[in-house]
Structures are given as structure tokens and as C-alpha cells.
Amino acid sequence: MRLTFVGSGDAFGSGGRFNTCLHVAAERTRFLLDCGASSLVAMRRLGIDRNAIDLILLTHFHADHFGGVPFFVLDAQLVARRTRPLTIAGPPGLAGWYERACALAFPGERALPFPLALKEIQIGKVNRIGDLAVIPFHVRHDDRAGPCLAYRIALEGRTICFSGDTEWVDTLVDAARGADLFICECYMYEKPVRAHLALSILREQLPAIGAKRVVLTHMSEDMLKRLNEVEYETADDGKVIDL
Ligand SMILES: [Zn+2]
Ligand SMILES: [Zn+2]
Numbered sequence: 001m002r003l004t005f006v007g008s009g010d011a012f013g014s015g016g017r018f019n020t021c022l023h024v025a026a027e028r029t030r031f032l033l034d035c036g037a038s039s040l041v042a043m044r045r046l047g048i049d050r051n052a053i054d055l056i057l058l059t060h061f062h063a064d065h066f067g068g069v070p071f072f073v074l075d076a077q078l079v080a081r082r083t084r085p086l087t088i089a090g091p092p093g094l095a096g097w098y099e100r101a102c103a104l105a106f107p108g109e110r111a112l113p114f115p116l117a118l119k120e121i122q123i124g125k126v127n128r129i130g131d132l133a134v135i136p137f138h139v140r141h142d143d144r145a146g147p148c149l150a151y152r153i154a155l156e157g158r159t160i161c162f163s164g165d166t167e168w169v170d171t172l173v174d175a176a177r178g179a180d181l182f183i184c185e186c187y188m189y190e191k192p193v194r195a196h197l198a199l200s201i202l203r204e205q206l207p208a209i210g211a212k213r214v215v216l217t218h219m220s221e222d223m224l225k226r227l228n229e230v231e232y233e234t235a236d237d238g239k240v241i242d243l
Contacts, residue, residue, distance in 0.1 A: 001026045001158055001243045007040045008217045008235035010187065011064035015224045017062040018042040018237050020171065020217070021067065026156050029131045031055035031225055032150070033162050037067030040075055047237060050080050054130055059146035059164030061097045066090070069098065073112070082114045089119040089129055091136075093146035117158035131155055132162045137175040139166035141195050150175045161211065165218065167192060168201045179191075180243055182211035182227035183235070189226045195239030199223065199230060206232070215241065219235060234237060 002025045009017030010161045019036020023043070030052050032039070033041045041049060050072065060065050069088065076082035077191035088098065095118050118161075121127050133154040141148035141164065150163045161176040163184045176182040184206075199216070206214060218237035227234060 001156060002159070003241045003243065004046065004048070005235045005237060005239040006032070006046060007036055007039055007217075008237050009036075009038075009064070010218050010220055011062065012220070014219065014221045019068065019070065021068065022162065023048055024155075024160070025052075026131070028156070029054050029059060031130075031132070032056050032067040033131045033153075034164075034202040035048070035068035036064040037071075039068030042237065046112050050075060050147045051084055052086070053086070054109055055089060055132070057129070057132075057134065057151065058088070058094070058160065059093060059151065061093070061145035062142070065146040065165070066097070066101070070102045072105055073102060073116075074106050074110075076114065077110055077112060085117065087117045087119055087129060087135075089127070091146045091149050092120045092123075093118045094129065094164055097146070104117075115148045121149065123149070136169045136174070139164060139171060140169045141167070152176070152179065155200065160243070163197070166197065168197055168205065169194055171203070174232065176211050178209075179211045180213065180239065183212045184214060184216055186216035186223060186232075186234075187218060187220050189223050189229075196220075199232075202232075202236055213241070215239075 004023045006021035018038045021039040022033040106219030136149040136153040161179040188198035192198040
């Protein structure tokens, strides 16, 4: 199984990085975790086959995680000429957000040449989506757009946890405990800001979580300028992890 950081950035273009988007290619399925506004450009730069993606799984409805969906769908209709079914899954409210975002981005009705399923994740349950078993955890970020989620995903014998955007919440311990890979947002170095994590907090919490591999992402300039003081692995656009 191969995970690629299509985008490792935040909402502000810090470090010139693309918005959040992870691509996972497993034996039987391929999916995206988040699809930020710049993700179509970033996928094309990496030569990722968009038509081979079965699922886009969204953590929350901020545009740096979700804003690439209208571009993905337009490209699927007009350029990639997709025929393969696509599932878009995300927090409750997904169907409304999907409609509003597409209507704002590219107004006008267009018949989709492929089957599209919108699946709202059930919090507190194991959600089976294709070959994935997805457990969502409600984290603390900005619920004005609906609940923001971290995901623990089991697939083909591996466990991946992605924090999404969040400040510290103890639920992250359950979400990431013993995971093969924990991809965690780390916005600030020392001083936490509202709605995001800081390395100073993760240094206290990560040992108890016991994930086998930790990669920090979604870093602000504050983190990026001190990368040489960070003892954890950090993400880059295009970084590949084999699991
Ligand atoms: Zn974000
Ligand atoms: Zn956010």
C-alpha cells in the first residue's frame, strides 16, 4: 500500500505547499483523504490517475480540505471522461455542501457520465465504505460547517489514522492508538492557537499513543521555519510512504 502526500499544506499556502490531500493506493482500491482546493493541479503534477480513485473521504468542509471536489468532478466529466463509479464520503451535511460548492464553482446542470454516491459518515460507528473500515472521531476544530472528523481507517491489514484539523482532544488517543501510520496536523511549533495543534503538545501526547510511524503535516510558517528542530518525520508535497 502506498500513501502519497498530494498536498501537505494549510489554508494559507504556507511554504508554497498545496492544500491538504492524501492519495492511498492499496491492492484493491485507491482513495483520497481530503481534496483541498489545489488538489487537481497537485494530482496532475504527480501523474496520479484520477479515474482509478474509488473514494474521496473528507474530514471537514473547509476549502483547504474540500474545495477541490468541484474541480475533481468537472475534470471527471469533461477531461478525464470518467466512467468508474465514485463515492464521496464525509461528515453529516455532505450532500448540502457538495451541492452548494459545485453550484458556486461551476454553475449550470451537467449530467454526470459516471455513478456518484454521496455518503454521510456515521459518527461513533464503523463505516464500511468499499474495502475500508472507517471509524470517525469528532475532533475540536470549527463545527460551524458541520462536525470535523479524524479518521481511523483499516484496510488490507493496515491501520492509518489521520487527525484532520483539530486542537488537542483526548479522542485522538483512541483514534491513533497503535496505528501503523498516524498523520497528524501540527500547525504551530510552540504556542497552540485555537482550532489547531502545536508540536509542544504532541511531544507530550505522542508517546502514549504509540503509533508505529508518525508524520506531521498542515504546518504553518511558524513550524516550517523550525523544521530542523523537529524530531518527528514531517510531510512534503509528493512524499511517498509504503506501508
Ligand atoms: Zn486545514
Ligand atoms: Zn480546517
